[in-house]
Amino acid sequence: MANKRFKYISIYRVSVIVWMATRFLLQIVWFQKTHRIWDEQTNKKWEAMLARQAGEYRKKAILLGGLLIKFGQFLSSRGDLLPSSFIKELEGLVDRVEPTPFRYSKKTIEEDWGTSLDELLADIDENAVASASIGEVYKAHLHDGTPVAVKVQRYRVADIFRMDFKALRIVFWMLGRFTKYGKKADLKALYKEVVMVISNELDFTMELENGNHFKKRFKDFPSLYIPEYYSDLSTRRVLVMEWIEGAKVTDISFIKKHKIDREKLAKVLFDLSIEQFLYAGMFHSDPHPGNLMLKSDGTLVVIDFGMVGEVKKEDATSIRKMIQGFILDDYDKVIEALREMEFLLQHADTEKMKKLLKQTTKMYLEGDFNKLDAQMITDILEEVQEFVKEQPIQLPADYAFLGRATSIISGVLITVYPQVDLVQWGRPVIKEWMAGDDSNFSLYKEIAKETARPLLSLPRALIEYLEDGDKEREWQSHKQQNHLFHQYYLFYALLFFFVFTTGGGVIGGTMVYSLPIPLWAGGFIAGIGAVGWIFFMLSHFRLLKQLQNNRGNIR
Structure with missing residues (x-):
């Protein structure tokens, strides 16, 4: 006491x-x-x-x-x-905190409303249905009989x-x-983040705005519902919203009782998360089961928008740039994207980071991602966490919350539908997301990206091959051979295409500017370029087809 x-x-x-x-x-x-x-x-x-x-x-x-x-x-x-x-x-x-006596909550409500409870509420249950560190929730009824949830700021919580x-x-x-954190982390910035995030939670008008924003944003989202808010009854310390009857989304007995399709429910959760986490805009940063309710008809209900983060449009572009850097084996691009997102502190050893990123990426790319399981995901996250701790990296608050929200949702999905295949569900979404907003040119960007990747990585691949020890070379011989042939054909196809265009330029220059070069010379150069380009492109396609058949036989 x-x-x-x-x-x-x-x-x-x-x-x-x-x-x-x-x-x-x-x-x-x-x-x-x-x-x-x-x-x-x-x-x-x-x-x-x-x-x-x-x-x-x-x-x-x-x-x-x-x-x-x-x-x-x-x-x-x-x-x-x-x-x-x-x-x-x-x-x-x-x-998990004990509820305060109702008299304190009643005093707060009446102070903010400027009138007695009886004026605006027909009744209110004095036993809180939920009690948290900032607010407590009570069930009440308006005078027209409408049930509502009344969230009240705890006694002296601001103090x-x-x-x-x-x-x-x-x-x-x-x-x-x-401690070493003084050198590694920007503690002043971190302190400001903590104060800002928590101060926003203390202002219920912010939660009201967030809730209305999400309701408008997802109004047409299938099998999803966000409660109505009563703006005229809501203040800085009191929030009134529609009362929802239901259970936690992870209540399996409730799901079985009402014969709710668990796979369909998991897909709704997955699609909702992808829409928030990948695209620019605000996201719910505390999606634990208490904030994800389930109605008897299978509708998913999202509540409590006090803690939200934001993926800015420019950051979404930087994330794409970072992933493209990984695809193209261009770790300068990865580092540049990390700097744009303010992940890296000024004294970061970028060369060491590029080396570690490259080693980690290579290790996992050589694994079989078709066998990706929970243990492998855990191993990856632990290694990333160790890497982050070793380097002068400080995650901005929004991205820390994004990681936390992703982790929470992953756990909820597995609970709701243990057979969930996140890789299979995520593959088409990531492919569409990587194409960016310019859909007219997305196909060409994908072709250019796939063509450029082996050409850009050719020098590095050759250097690695020459520097490998005998045992390493023997281990990689078959893989390296296919990889180098792949690059070889593309390189010479591009070279002969250049020869072809050069010949065309000679012909055009002779006809327009009367260059002292015979037309037949330009035609001869263009012909060689065209024949060489066709030969090496056909050879490349044959190689790709052979590799595809071999991969199919292995599977």
């Missing part, structure tokens, strides 16, 4: 948070000083210590509420800042967050002054 009273005292909250952070830092420093040899046993001890710290943080967050819960959820998306063992513990941190922001500023100063 004492702790409940103390949590509203600034010096108490700040002291608890700062002392916890100080102890964590001291434990880490002491561990590193006393463990010079990092073998398997040391790694296990290290992971265990971090798990204990994350567990303590979680308990403190549930006890004190406020920023600790929200910041814990924020950190659970930051693989660029924290080790996986810490993040795994925080992933279980949800808004609590202001206290916690002070503590967070001190903690960030400590991190910047005494």
Whole structure:
């Protein structure tokens, strides 16, 4: 009971948070000083210590509420800042706080409405149906009998967050002054991101605008519903919306009871996520099962738009550029795209990054992606996370939330429909997305991209082949032979096409500008170019057909 009273005292909250952070830092420093040899046993001890710290943080967050819960959820998306063992513990941190007495919520509602509850509500259930770190939700009825959900800001929550922001500023100063994060991360920018994101959640008018935006954006989306909001009853601390009867989207017993098609439901979820995550615009950054409801007729209902991110149009273009860089084996393009999206800090070692990106991409491209499973996805994500932690990379908040939202949705999809094949569903979508907005020229861009890829990577392929050791060369001989023949035919086809156009230019120059060159010479050059171009293109097509047949036989 004492702790409940103390949590509203600034010096108490700040002291608890700062002392916890100080102890964590001291434990880490002491561990590193006393463990010079990092073998398997040391790694296990290290992971265990971090798990204990994350567990303590979680308990403190549930006890004190406020920023600790929200910041814990924020950190659970930051693989660029924290080790996986810490993040795994925080992933279980949800808004689990005791509801405040109804009298506090009633006072807030009447202050914001400027009148008594009875004037605008026929009744309200004083027992909250949901209680979170920022708001509590009650079921009520309007005077015409319409059921509504009333979300009310928790008692003194704005004061609590202001206290916690002070503590967070001190903690960030400590991190910047005494740890490697001060050099690796832009902690000032990170602090501003945290304050901005959480301050937006404290303003329910922002959630109202977001909800109306999503409702308008997805009004024609099949099997999806977004509740109506009552703007005339909503304020900065009170939000009134349509009451929805249903269950969590992951409630399998509800799905079975109402005979809902699980594959169809999963496809709706997948399509909704793709529409938000790949294309420019806002996306729901907290799509956990509590915010994804299911009506008895199978309609998916999305609620709670307090936490949203945004994929900007220019960033969507940069993402395409980055993927094209991977396809063309052009890692300068990848680095350029990462800089455009502000992923890289100024002191990033771009040469080292290009080397690591190339090695990682090569390793996975040589694998069989038809056998992509959950374990492989986990391995990829862990390696990316390790890479991100080693490099001076700091994910902008929107992309950290995008990664978190993607991870949450993946888990929901697997729960709803365990047989889901994300690769199969995603392949046509990614192909269309990569074509960009200019559909008239998308086919030509794809042809140009596929043709340019082997030509651009030819010098690198030759260098790699010459530098490979004997065993490596033997291992890659068959693959390398096909690869080089593929590039060989395309290279000479392009060369003879150039000869053909040169001959045509000679003919044109002789006729128009009276160049001292016989017409037959231009025709001869053009003829050689045409014959050579046809020969090498036919040879290339035969090679591609042979490779396709071989691939079909292997399968």
